[in-house]
Amino acid sequence: xxxxxxxxxxxxxxxxxxxxxxxxxxxxxxxxxxxxxxxxxxxxxxxxxxxxxxxxxxxxxxxxxxxxxxxxxxxxxxxxxxxxxxxxxxxxxxxxxxxxxxxxxxxxxxxxxxxxxxxxxxxxxxxxxxxxxxxxxxxxxxxxxxxxxxxxxxxxxxxxxxxxxxxxxxxxxxxxxxxxxxxxxxxxxxxxxxxxxxxxxxxxxxxxxxxxxxxxxxxxxxxxxxxxxxxxxxxxxxxxxxxxxxxxxxxxxxxxxxxxxxxxxxxxxxxxxxxxxxxxxxxxxxxxxxxxxxxxx
Amino acid sequence: xxxxxxxxxxxxxxxxxxxxxxxxxxxxxxxxxxxxxxxxxxxxxxxxxxxxxxxxxxxxxxxxxxxxxxxxxxxxxxxxxxxxxxxxxxxxxxxxxxxxxxxxxxxxxxxxxxxxxxxxxxxx
Amino acid sequence: xxxxxxxxxxxxxxxxxxxxxxxxxxxxxxxxxxxxxxxxxxxxxxxxxxxxxxxxxxxxxxxxxxxxxxxxxxxxxxxxxxxxxxxxxxxxxxxxxxxxxxxxxxxxxxxxxxxxxxxxxxxxxxxxxxxxxxxxxxxxxxxxxxxxxxxxxxxxxxxxxxxxxxxxxxxxxxxxxxxxxxxxxxxxxxxxxxxxxxxxxxxxxxxxxxxxxxxxxxxxxxxxxx
Numbered sequence: 346x347x348x349x350x351x352x353x354x355x356x357x358x359x360x361x362x363x364x365x366x367x368x369x370x371x372x373x374x375x376x377x378x379x380x381x382x383x384x385x386x387x388x389x390x391x392x393x394x395x396x397x398x399x400x401x402x403x404x405x406x407x408x409x410x411x412x413x414x415x416x417x418x419x420x421x422x423x424x425x426x427x428x429x430x431x432x433x434x435x436x437x438x439x440x441x442x443x444x445x446x447x448x449x450x451x452x453x454x455x456x457x458x459x460x461x462x463x464x465x466x467x468x469x470x471x472x473x474x475x476x477x478x479x480x481x482x483x484x485x486x487x488x489x490x491x492x493x494x495x496x497x498x499x500x501x502x503x504x505x506x507x508x509x510x511x512x513x514x515x516x517x518x519x520x521x522x523x524x525x526x527x528x529x530x531x532x533x534x535x536x537x538x539x540x541x542x543x544x545x546x547x548x549x550x551x552x553x554x555x556x557x558x559x560x561x562x563x564x565x566x567x568x569x570x571x572x573x574x575x576x577x578x579x580x581x582x583x584x585x586x587x588x589x590x591x592x593x594x595x596x597x598x599x600x601x602x603x604x605x606x607x608x609x610x611x612x613x614x615x616x617x618x619x620x621x622x623x624x625x626x627x628x629x630x631x632x633x634x635x636x637x638x639x640x641x642x
Numbered sequence: 643x644x645x646x647x648x649x650x651x652x653x654x655x656x657x658x659x660x661x662x663x664x665x666x667x668x669x670x671x672x673x674x675x676x677x678x679x680x681x682x683x684x685x686x687x688x689x690x691x692x693x694x695x696x697x698x699x700x701x702x703x704x705x706x707x708x709x710x711x712x713x714x715x716x717x718x719x720x721x722x723x724x725x726x727x728x729x730x731x732x733x734x735x736x737x738x739x740x741x742x743x744x745x746x747x748x749x750x751x752x753x754x755x756x757x758x759x760x761x762x763x764x765x766x
Numbered sequence: 767x768x769x770x771x772x773x774x775x776x777x778x779x780x781x782x783x784x785x786x787x788x789x790x791x792x793x794x795x796x797x798x799x800x801x802x803x804x805x806x807x808x809x810x811x812x813x814x815x816x817x818x819x820x821x822x823x824x825x826x827x828x829x830x831x832x833x834x835x836x837x838x839x840x841x842x843x844x845x846x847x848x849x850x851x852x853x854x855x856x857x858x859x860x861x862x863x864x865x866x867x868x869x870x871x872x873x874x875x876x877x878x879x880x881x882x883x884x885x886x887x888x889x890x891x892x893x894x895x896x897x898x899x900x901x902x903x904x905x906x907x908x909x910x911x912x913x914x915x916x917x918x919x920x921x922x923x924x925x926x927x928x929x930x931x932x933x934x935x936x937x938x939x940x941x942x943x944x945x946x947x948x949x950x951x952x953x954x955x956x957x958x959x960x961x962x963x964x965x966x967x968x969x970x971x972x973x974x975x976x977x978x979x980x981x982x983x984x985x986x987x988x989x990x991x992x
């Protein structure tokens with residue numbers, strides 16, 4: 346366990362261009378060992394592409410990805426520590442995916458050197474998954490479950506999950522978070538989870554990476570980020586006075602009142618003495634403030 | 643311990659307050675073992691590091707102490723320590739906002755004291 | 767370290783190959799018996815057409831495997847952390863095993879069930895010519911598979927058309943063989959002299975190498991898209 350602590354997955358200056366369009370623009374990121382990361386961003390922000398490139402399943406147009414200093418591309422030594430469990434499609438370019446779940450899991454067990462068969466069995470039972478079913482016949486929820494089983498049973502040091510809870514109902518989602526937290530508590534494995542359903546997962550993420558338009562908007566300890574963010578509201582004059590010189594997002598006006606999301610930099614604080622309401626913001630609120638679009642009205 | 647987490651305050655603060663409340667209510671007695679960070683994390687579906695931060699806060703304040711290899715325990719005199727701590731913070735946490743709101747509504751000092759005397763008697 | 771990954775990959779691909787081979791052998795028997803029942807021949811000649819049916823089924827199998835290998839031979843293994851070069855090498859090994867065993871079964875079954883008398887030389891020539899044909903078939907299928915993967919939907923339809931064409935050609939080949947005998951047919955079409963045989967083999971090998979080299983160039987930067 347000790348040597349693992351220095352091994353991190355680093356990407357430098359990653360650029361990905363698809364047909365003249367820059368999907369990822371100069372991404373520098375370090376995924377440290379022993380944390381649960383949340384990767385949030387809108388559809389098309391580049392989350393799946395980034396995760397794919399980090400695990401050498403997609404070649405970057407420019408830039409490098411290294412694990413513990415070794416390049417990840419076509420490097421079995423590095424790849425043995427990584428896992429990217431992605432959404433499986435029911436239909437592939439060549440017709441229905443007629444493979445049975447059992448076979449899919451078997452192939453996964455062949456290629457992941459640390460595969461835990463017992464865990465896969467236990468999770469299959471827990472999710473009431475029929476392994477004899479063909480992938481094409483699975484519901485979206487069941488496909489998500491297969492993705493989760495592969496991710497957890499792979500026992501990889503750094504495991505990425507792309508939208509693992511899409512298609513899962515709220516009960517199954519709760520199960521998922523419990524499983525990840527439990528596995529993390531037991532083994533200290535690193536998880537990088539991309540998701541749309543931010544608020545439920547926010548408490549699980551030690552660090553959050555926000556991706557916007559192919560760039561990393563921020564990467565920070567979730568707690569610290571939320572502690573320096575707040576919602577200030579009240580009379581528009583007062584709000585403007587309080588927020589002078591501070592980073593302000595997502596202004597909302599109604600009549601004479603105004604509400605803004607403020608993110609303080611180090612050393613900054615809100616001036617006192619104004620009659621404004623200051624409230625904490627949730628990660629979801631913050632995400633909307635950063636990445637939401639202004640209403641047309 | 644079965645309170646629900648909300649987003650009003652940092653999660654780790656809520657965790658430590660929850661444990662304090664349990665100590666005050668005698669749900670957790672002195673010298674008794676407190677749930678581990680992993681148990682808390684799993685129970686509330688939060689990151690273990692967050693749960694640890696909440697627990698460590700109480701350790702720093704002397705309310706909990708660590709027994710190596712076994713876990714965290716409620717310290718002797720923890721209940722009193724919590725009461726003292728909260729008493730010190732009582733003004734900041736409760737009275738200040740009361741005074742601000744009273745000022746906003748034009749409720750004078752005399753009226754406030756009258757209110758406290760009247761209803762204070764009813765409550766007890 | 768690299769060898770462990772290669773071993774894993776080969777384990778996967780060899781297992782796949784053997785499953786295909788079993789299907790080919792089983793299918794050959796089943797189809798041969800079925801054909802005999804339809805033609806109303808006696809029980810004594812039940813397995814007579816096994817060798818030819820085997821050739822046909824092997825051909826179709828090799829073709830189909832190669833054309834649709836994108837999903838099961840590259841996408842899936844690479845998505846599980848397999849190196850692209852191992853997946854490529856593994857697929858190659860799988861194809862070679864299927865071809866080799868398909869041919870081996872052809873020869874064994876012609877000895878057991880066939881009624882041909884051939885000299886050693888004729889046997890060798892036949893073998894080499896059939897091998898060359900299979901190599902060309904495999905290369906052709908590989909070409910279509912890569913084109914379909916790279917250029918998508920339109921190529922998909924070309925692939926379907928090509929499959930139909932290939933099956934029909936092989937079907938024609940088999941029925942003509944029935945009349946002339948495989949050797950006779952090969953002699954007619956390809957010429958039976960040593961030089962001609964050697965040339966065919968060289969051509970097949972050259973085409974195979976060329977197409978696979980081109981295929982690797984494209985697969986080197988293969989992007990997993992499940």
